[in-house]
Amino acid sequence: xxxxxxxxxxxxxxxxxxxxxxxxxxxxxxxxxxxxxxxxxxxxxxxxxxxxxxxxxxxxxxxxxxxxxxxxxxxxxxxxxxxxxxxxxxxxxxxxxxxxxxxxxxxxxxxxxxxxxxxxxxxxxxxxxxxxxxxxxxxxxxxxxxxxxxxxxxxxxxxxxxxxxxxxxxxxxxxxxxxxxxxxxxxxxxxxxxxxxxxxxxxxxxxxxxxxxxxxxxxxxxxxxxxxxxxxxxxxxxxxxxxxxxxxxxxxxxxxxxxxxxxxxxxxxxxxxxxxxxxxxxxxxxxxxxxxxxxxxxxxxxxxxxxxxxxxxxx
Amino acid sequence: xxxxxxxxxxxxxxxxxxxxxxxxxxxxxxxxxxxxxxxxxxxxxxxxxxxxxxxxxxxxxxxxxxxxxxxxxxxxxxxxxxxxxxxxxxxxxxxxxxxxxxxxxxxxxxxxxxxxxxxxxxxxxxxxxxxxxxxxxxxxxxxxxxxxxxxxxxxxxxxxxxxxxxxxxxxxxxxxxx
Numbered sequence: 001x002x003x004x005x006x007x008x009x010x011x012x013x014x015x016x017x018x019x020x021x022x023x024x025x026x027x028x029x030x031x032x033x034x035x036x037x038x039x040x041x042x043x044x045x046x047x048x049x050x051x052x053x054x055x056x057x058x059x060x061x062x063x064x065x066x067x068x069x070x071x072x073x074x075x076x077x078x079x080x081x082x083x084x085x086x087x088x089x090x091x092x093x094x095x096x097x098x099x100x101x102x103x104x105x106x107x108x109x110x111x112x113x114x115x116x117x118x119x120x121x122x123x124x125x126x127x128x129x130x131x132x133x134x135x136x137x138x139x140x141x142x143x144x145x146x147x148x149x150x151x152x153x154x155x156x157x158x159x160x161x162x163x164x165x166x167x168x169x170x171x172x173x174x175x176x177x178x179x180x181x182x183x184x185x186x187x188x189x190x191x192x193x194x195x196x197x198x199x200x201x202x203x204x205x206x207x208x209x210x211x212x213x214x215x216x217x218x219x220x221x222x223x224x225x226x227x228x229x230x231x232x233x234x235x236x237x238x239x240x241x242x243x244x245x246x247x248x249x250x251x252x253x254x255x256x257x258x259x260x261x262x263x264x265x266x267x268x269x270x271x272x273x274x275x276x277x278x279x280x281x282x283x284x285x286x287x288x289x290x291x292x293x294x295x296x297x298x299x300x301x302x303x304x305x306x307x308x309x310x311x312x313x314x315x
Numbered sequence: 316x317x318x319x320x321x322x323x324x325x326x327x328x329x330x331x332x333x334x335x336x337x338x339x340x341x342x343x344x345x346x347x348x349x350x351x352x353x354x355x356x357x358x359x360x361x362x363x364x365x366x367x368x369x370x371x372x373x374x375x376x377x378x379x380x381x382x383x384x385x386x387x388x389x390x391x392x393x394x395x396x397x398x399x400x401x402x403x404x405x406x407x408x409x410x411x412x413x414x415x416x417x418x419x420x421x422x423x424x425x426x427x428x429x430x431x432x433x434x435x436x437x438x439x440x441x442x443x444x445x446x447x448x449x450x451x452x453x454x455x456x457x458x459x460x461x462x463x464x465x466x467x468x469x470x471x472x473x474x475x476x477x478x479x480x481x482x483x484x485x486x487x488x489x490x491x492x493x
Contacts, residue, residue, distance in 0.1 A: 224384070225395050225425040227452065259424060261453040291453045299449070302465075303419070 002027065002085040002181065003103040005093035007153065010137030011115030011122075011130075013165045013173070014108035018089045020174035025181060027085035030077065035091060039076045040069065056140070056147040057244065070148050071288050078289035090141065094158050095149040099233045101257045104181060107159040108173070110166040143244075150237035150246035208232075214267045215253055217304060218295075222254070230255045234262075236290075238282035250279040252292055262292040267300055320475060322486040326461060331471060331484065334460050335363070338441065339370025341458065342411065350374055351409040352435075356426060357381040357399065358480070359415035362472040363443045363460075367413060378403040380426060395425055401433070410435040411458075415472050416444040420452035427454055444468065444485070 004021060008014020015031070022029035040052060043063040051058040052069060059070040067075075074096050080086055081097070088097075097103040110118075112134070119130040145153040156162060161180065163173050208231040210216045215231070222229045232251045239248035252262035266276055273296070280294055295303070326334075342351075353375050355364035361379075368377055381399035410430060417423050423440065430438055441458035446465060469475050470482030479486075 221421070223394075225421045226428065227421065227424050256424075256452060258428060259453045261451070263451060293451055293453075295451070 001081055001083075001102060003081050003093075003097050003100055004087045004177070004181065005097060005103060005105045006087065006089045006108060007094050007106070007141070007159065008089070008108040009110065009115060009141075010134045011118040012108045012110045013118070013170045015089060016170040017106075017108055017163070017165075017173045017177070018087050020170055021177050022087040024174055024178050025085055025087070027087050028080065028083070030080055030086055030088040030091070030093075032090050035073060035076070039073065043072055044069065056144040059144075059148055060240070067288055068286060071286050074287060075289045090144075092145055092148055095145070095151055098158070099230065099255055099257070100260070104161075104177075104184060105159045106177065107156070107162045109162060109164055111164075114166040147240075147244045150240070150249070212265075212267065214265055214300060218254065218263075218265055218300070221303070222256070227259070228257045230257060236283050236287060238279055238286060248279065248282070250283050260291055262290060264292065264294045265300055266294060267297050320469075320479075320488045322469060322479075322488045324484050324486050325463070325466065325468065326471075326485040328483045331460075332366070335366045335443075336370050338458050338460060339367050340372075342367075342441070343370075343372040346373055346375070346409060346411075348373075349409040350376070351411050352376045352378060352403055352405050353411050353413055354378050354380055354401065354405075354430065355413045356415070356422070359472045359474070360413050360443075362480075363415055364413045367441070376403050376408075378405075380429075382422065382425070395422070397429060405430065405433045405435045407434065407436050409437045411439050411441050414440065414442040416446075416463075416468065417442045417456065418446050418449045420450050420454055423454055424452035443471070 002025070004018075004025075004027070006014050006018040006021075008017075018031075019029060021027070036049065036053065040049060043065045044052060048058075048063070048069075059073070060068050063069050063072055065072060070092075073091060077088065077091065077093060077096055081088075081100075094105040094107075098105075112131075115134055116127060116130045119125060119133055120127060123130070123133070125133065142153045145151055151158065161177075163176075165173060168176075207216070207219065210219070210231065219229065219231070232253060233255045235249045235251040237246040237249045239246070241247050252264045254263040254265075255261070256263065264276070264280070266273055276294075280292070283290065283292065350373070353364060353368055355361060355377070357379050358381070364377070368375060378401050379399060380397060380401060382395055383398040384395055412423075412426060412430060414423060417440070427438070427440075439457040440454060442456055443460040444463050445456055445459045445461070446463050449465065466487040467475065468485055468487055469479035470485045472480055473485070474480045475488055
């Protein structure tokens, strides 16, 4: 299902563009307001909702349902996108769906001067008040992404496209995005047909620099079944210090794009597996919507043995 | 003449008959008015699909797929390809893919992608045996006969070096390790 994530600076018209795009594509519009009014009240009381409005750090606390608010929100977003095409504004969606094959990540920006002038007009503010509002809004977004995902919100490499609404209006931007979505859908269909009917999906791709020969073997097995994969496409922060800096992160070896599954191979001896198991446990707690499988040494060698044993393909 | 492998029965003929009837009843209920296409993967699934479809109380089409390994241009491992493709057009139809056994899900993943490219109205999986502990590919199984461990199973269509497919029950070979 199509996912368009929209990250926007205050006063950049990101909300307006997302609403127009949702209308033009017939896609559901998911906003922070919807999350605050419909999803989070299921697990948060009035005080907790207030804290969630105010403090990104509060999202890391465990909620009454046993998982953190951040994990709950991610869970809701992941089930929401399974229901149909979705336009998601903010909520760290550009990182939650960073590697989703059907996702398009947009950032909407404009110069400070343009944004300030829009805020002055929209909220009847003077120039100083508008500048303060703008600065506060941007800071909140930045902290949310840094606190929950350990990433820089303004890092251009997180997005497919950055739109400058100082040079175009919301209607023009939305129209442009409709065209981008259409082009990507057509290209994806054609790529899928080719992958299924001709050569293995990854056959023509330049192999990545694997860190371990076992990973290369495993990639060959996936290629054998034309199952598309990416190598270490995403890093999940799993532990932070008091300042919100990431102190432990986990990058699973493979991501099976079509089946939304991460796979971690471990060919180390059992005594070295403890730290990895700890990371896995934390990952599952913090990102409960993530499908991840760990393949231990014995399982991996048993898998290899089966493939070397005269072409037993039935798996 | 090859020496007979030692094996012990895991699922008896009667147990199989009862479980297959239950799954057939469930599918008949779920697919009422949908005229599904039942697709079986050769050769392991042929007894199961034959017995299962005879328990259906709704009309259904039946087709078969087979896969094999071909030498790959770029890979030592080879490439899995369809050796027998569908004859029924499944586009816009409700499809149930019937498997004898799902372990890692790699075969299932390959076939799932193939069937999905035909754009069926829906696509669900029915497997007689499932070992979720070995699963690598995340595909939901809608109908499951039995959950098993990592036993080497034979019978009811499943083989060891092409033998034992004819056994009317499912057994574990105890003198061969997987």
